[in-house]
Amino acid sequence: MMELSIGRFCCVLLSLFAGLVSGLEITSTGPTSIEKASGQSVKLDCQFTLAPEDSGPLDIEWSLLASDNQKEDKVVILYSGDRAYVDYYPPMTGRVHFNSPDPKNGDASINLTGLKSSDSGTYQCKVKKAPGIRSRKMLLIVMVKPSKPRCYAEGPTEEGKNIVLRCKSSEGTNPLQYSWEKTSDSKLLPSTAVLDPVGGTINVKNASASASGTYRCSVSNRVGTEDCILYLNVTPPPNTAGIIAGAIIAVLLILLIIAIILFCCCRARHRKKYEKEICNEIREDVPPPKSRVSTARSFTVGSQRSSLGSMSPSNLHEYALKPQYDKIPSSEEYERPPSHAPVPPPNGAKMAGPNLSRMGGIPVMIPAQNRDGSIV
Template identity: 35%
Template sequence: MGCSGWWLLWTACLLNTFLQHSAVRVMVREANVEAIQGDSVVLPCSFFTMIPLSRLNIIWTVAPVSDPDSPSQVIVYDQGQVIESPAFTGRAGFTGIPWSADVILNDTRVSDSGIYRCVVSNPPEVGDPGIGELSLSVLAPPSLPVCLWEGEIEAGGSVTLSCAVAEGVPTPEMRWEKTSPDKITLPLNMDSDMSGSVQMANISAQTSGVYRCYVSNLLGSHSCYINLSVYTPPDNSPGILQGVLLTLSMALLLLALLVLVLWLHRSGQERKMRSPKEQEEEEECYNEIRYTPSLIKRSFV
């Protein structure tokens, strides 16, 4: 056998060894994929193999954002058979099987967001399966917010206005404002990524009005409203009238006492200022009155 024959034999053996021991190579064209809720999106995954595809196996899994430590299957291709996960039934499908591992995901939901893995093996290739990984983010406008209030709506009390939204990607921005009768932006306390509140203390009649919680992200916005009416207790008019009457009565009584004291004082001063003759005449007058009964009595004896 010539040198060329040995060379061909050696090449054939090397190629056979390579084919027997080569591994599938997987390529992901996009590492980060975005979709709007309700739309369709393609999860790209390409692979290269030197072995016929009669025993090709492709497994797609997802580790959801809500529970990244618990991955689950999305769809499987195993030797010509396609198996869908119950959570993705009717929504996930291969687009170019068996030559491509691309998957289309329809009617996307926010809960679909997570890390997706494409695992490809093709026996008799004995190497490790090829693995591709990508991140899917499903964007959504804010859901309709819910506005609530709690506290005492009587003047002088305290009230808390709260607002919460169930869904929105990216995380919605939130704003509280009074819309009427005057437009005022209120300081917001974020209780979580999806809820916020406003604290109002020592409220008054001026606090009454319409309040709005406004939530928005790049896909849309929504609002909810609260009509706040602060109760102001009526004045206690009968009690005030009784107090006024009592005060007037006391004032009149004190005035009468003052007049009596002044009159007595003035009478004493006038007696002191009389002449001795006037005082004697007064005494005689008193004496005449004092002795008249005895004279009358004697006239009948």
């Protein structure tokens, strides 16, 4: 352990002695902290001087120091052996260059273009020329300019309500500061307005019609400012009773229309069903004859047919000569009043055959008949 401690002490003494005898010095005296906006360019200054005793090869190394001690530093650009190496750090490829085409003349400064928020960090310039080594650190803060904010009113914009006006920027490096102003009418914010410069809100309590107008919200940080415009229109409260009455009337009208449609459909359906039933009924094309005339004619014709069927040829000749059998009585004759009809014989009187012949009658055998006059 004693030997190890003596060895370390000797190394420290040698390094201090080399620093004392070396003429290498970093001469830059500019600020060690720089703030820039994204998209801009920055120059990280690192000027140095050499002495005749610095006879070793010149090496210049720029690195981005890790924020965590457990991680390694990232070499950004390197000059060694009279040659520049610019592709050490892929995220900065094409965006980092030495300020001087020949850094060995004493200018080890670099230029970073198209800055991004990820470029923020501590950069170290290390110049080595044996036996001397010198370095310089610089803090670069790349700030993002605020994006154009969005302005809108939250909640109902009615009289007597609390109206919240919001202003929000989606991008931008903190801290962001918000401010509101009214650009119309009196150009004064309502007396009941409460502004939140960090959250970007303005709360107008118990809003009145005078709060209507044009408002501008501005958001800013150390590298830029953006704004948006909002037009606020405070309206009177709605007529709730009128809205309810209108809704009820509209519902009743809809129900009435539906009822009319259903009624028409049912009526049309019943009419169609009735017409279909009428078409399926059996109809009599010719009406039947009058019952009395039909009965009289069937009776007379039946009687004549019965008489003719029972006669002999000799009697048939005599039957043809009698005028009363020449024709069938007409309906008018059949329907004559009883006063003109011959008086029938008394009930119960029986005519004998000789008496009937003496009276000029002809005995006739009438066959049996059914009700409709057909011969049985």
